[in-house]
């Protein structure tokens with residue numbers, strides 16, 4: 001079966017960047033969302049793609065933050081609080097979306113309506129209605145839409161794809177995927193907007209869409225049915241005391257999650273210094289009563305090609321990591337990575353059936369954010385025009401939709417006491 005990404009890509013013709021078609025001309029790129037991830041993108045683009053990309057505008061709902069961001073970036077491109085005004089005045093050819101998850105679909109649709117191509121951070125959408133709206137807009141306006149799935153770009157993830165393409169373990173029958181988030185990274189989602197289901201689509205969408213996308217891509221198939229269970233057993237209501245945020249909290253000495261944000265100069269500037277405008281607390285209390293997402297969840301997915309995914313994530317663990325097992329008719333792949341306080345430990349093993357001798361394959365990790373995955377995805381997007389893509393790393397709207405829909409089906413299943421949810425009942429792709 002052809003890859004969903006490849007079909008997506010072919011159907012829309014080349015993903016060539018609008019500005020790079022003419023030698024010497026730079027792509028006009030504007031960005032909405034100048035928080036942490038937005039700054040990371042902008043910094044990287046300004047430092048590495050200045051010859052082919054011109055940042056022409058920055059927009060954020062917080063007027064102070066957009067100015068602080070421009071100053072921190074040292075960019076002369078104008079700042080805006082109104083997205084449409086930015087598009088009108090800065091005249092970008094493409095818009096980069098790095099706002100909270102539930103706002104992606106609105107900006108995708110508006111940018112396309114205004115005749116712009118779109119590059120969005122994951123997830124594509126946080127509910128089924130948004131998914132349908134984005135897909136309809138793409139069809140109607142015919143603009144290019146790319147989703148920056150950096151998790152495909154981990155060295156091990158690419159190697160797994162290559163091994164599966166080579167049929168090193170025959171046909172894949174099942175995948176077991178365990179995600180471990182620790183009391184720092186995991187807790188960070190309960191401090192901010194992710195803790196609100198309507199903003200993040202729960203972590204089944206906001207976080208797990210990375211993993212569902214990897215599995216969809218590895219399997220080269222599409223998800224059909226989802227069953228899930230999830231609970232809030234650790235954060236939020238599960239503590240006898242709480243405050244609004246860590247600064248000024250009366251429980252600072254008792255709380256293991258106390259975080260001194262004042263020690264982080266850049267967070268003080270980008271977030272705390274801009275709090276007056278929107279009340280966004282970057283050091284929010286993880287025990288707030290309004291947390292309405294799950295901190296532990298398990299999902300089963302059945303695929304069109306008959307394969308199954310069994311997935312579990314927990315957000316309060318002593319260390320970070322993943323344990324992924326891919327079971328095939330001719331062998332098994334084990335991919336483990338752990339981020340202990342003392343250092344990282346990664347291992348990718350291929351064991352062929354009847355050999356009993358695992359082959360250890362540890363691909364070279366490149367430098368840069370998220371284990372080199374960030375530079376890899378950004379180079380593919382901005383410098384990979386027309387380049388061969390044998391690993392099918394490019395991700396468009398269908399990949400975005402399917403990965404979000406697994407998470408959405410997951411939280412719908414949890415809401416309905418473990419009911420089986422068909423993806424085709426949520427959106428027709």
Ligand SMILES: NC(=O)c1ccc[n+]([C@@H]2O[C@H](COP(=O)([O-])OP(=O)(O)OC[C@H]3O[C@@H](n4cnc5c(N)ncnc54)[C@H](O)[C@@H]3O)[C@@H](O)[C@H]2O)c1
Pocket residue numbers: 032033034035036037038059060061062065098099100101103121122123148150192193206370
């Ligand atoms: N791929 C990855 O590895 C990765 C890592 C981190 C974040 N992300 C994604 O990047 C996005 C941003 O995450 P973040 O951690 O930077 O969040 P953040 O809260 O730090 O920043 C979001 C910014 O968007 C602004 N904003 C909020 N609502 C807005 C709206 N309606 N219109 C315009 N601006 C608005 C906020 O003021 C803030 O400046 C999210 O979608 C997140 O899932 C991806």
